[in-house]
Amino acid sequence: MKAPETIRAALVQAAARLGVPNVDVTIERPRDVTHGDLATNLALTLAKTLGQKPRAVAERLVTALDLPPSLVRKTEIAGPGFINFFLAEAQVVGVLPSIIAAGSDYGKSDVGRGRKINVEFVSANPTGPLHVGHGRGAALGDGIAALLEWTGWNVTREFYVNDAGTQIDKMARSLWARVQQATGRKAEIPEGGYHGEYLTELARQILEKEGKGFADLPEAEGLRRCREIGIRAERDEQDADLHEFGVRFDLVSFESAMYKRKLIEATLAELDKHGHTFTADGALWLRTTELGDDKDRVLKKSDGTYTYLVPDIAYHRDKHERGFVRAIDVWGADHHGYIPRMRAALQALSYPQDFFHVEIVQLVRVMRGGEEVRFSKRAGDFVSLRDLFEETGVDAARYFFLMKRGDSQFVFDVDLAKSQTEENPVFYVQMAHARMSGIFRVAGRDAASVSAEGVDLSVLTQPVEIELVKELAEFPEVLRRAAAAYEPHRVTAYLEGLARIAHAWYHKYRVLGEPEEAARLVLARAIKQVLANGLTLLGIRAPERM
């Protein structure tokens, strides 16, 4: 059993002796090293129920505690009533062999217990190339999915294609217009259509492949073909971009399939069965106001067609039917107003509150040379994801998207992402990994062959070494917390912190040729492993050399 669990159990027992059974004990790692390795606020929380002063409770708890000196070398009461534990040296350094033994699995845990969870992200309309905002969603969604995998969830990465709505009609009409223009005819891109060059190019390809006669097709037929070809072409392009960006989906779902599979009718019937629909003004409504929304929403318009809400509900119902206990959606900030009605709809189907969770991604601004690079999908003059990662490299692009919370506004500094200096956080972290690798290269040893077997780790006594070991021990907990909060940026923050200590250690102490060489090689190996695990999880390379 690990030290925190042993101490937790001992505290529960001690509290029981004071007459408070089954307490919930929180153990934390104090920021300040003078506060020990582990601490608990148990005395403060029990003070009220026991009707005694916190410090008095702390003293009684410590007296009732039963902990072996091989685990805890010192226990003290501090501040308002915290109990601080100082672990025996062997305990601290003892994490190194377990890191090496776990290898590329170090950091994994099983809080998910194999439960099925769905992470839906990007889900861009097939109306054009992906832009940098999609890239942020892609990196974030993939990062969240990876965190969930590392914490024991059975994850499905899913992409939802809106291929049945009016945006597709506009794309098809825009493409048809480009086809007409390419044959010298006059045609206008429709109001709110897509002006991007990519459709001009696609129109040219169509005529090349299908012949000039394509432009003479009856309009209805031309539009139908344009829709079909356009969706296919844009989907293929998006897939290629995502693939190169290192993001792979387990499943792509289509809005049109909700109609084909008759899920629309089934969903409406079920909403009706639960008594949440009503008819007014010739339309069918969902009474979402009773479920936290600020106004009721139309499901079926008076012209007989459905609003986009219906296939979306059907789609989420389908996720539920497929056995997911939770559905995480990564959405752009412009959709955040949509959350209450979606939540209300799923509540109307009486799904559990925590079934549906949305992570919002704010839009991305791109800066180069101190100036903002403008983009606008509709106008066709935007920064595409491909342009970005071809310039900065996939590693830098992914890292930058991941290093900030999704809901913070974000300015992507292209110059910084490209720079090969320590100001660039991705470079800084990768450099730390490369440095650790360099030690083994110079030593002429394969890092993987280094084991803690028979190595006296007690020679690792320098403060920075102890700090490093403690930081390495934190990794699994960091992942658990990051996963629980759906916040990959906590991993980048952790990696930067670890890299900083590793750089400091590297500069201050030599490994090879020192009396502590064997132990320091073990430490270097563990650092390398944790940096590699963290980077790999985020979809970023851990290079052997820069």
Next chain:
RNA sequence: GCGCCAGUAGCUCAGCUGGAUAGAGCGUCGGCCUCCGGAGCCGAAGGUCGUGGGUUCGAAUCCCGCCUGGCGCACCA
């Protein structure tokens, strides 16, 4: 007008879901640097946590009001 999100060091951001003296990086200032792999290393200064109240042993964190910014308020997606 209503709703959601944000406001923390000069700048960019963390802050472990209520804990101890609020932390990093960049920038500034002061020292150091013949190296396993160079683009460094160490230290210092720098804060009314937007603001005013409330909750309690304890608040950047939770609640309410206000200020500022972003986004959203369709029988569009």
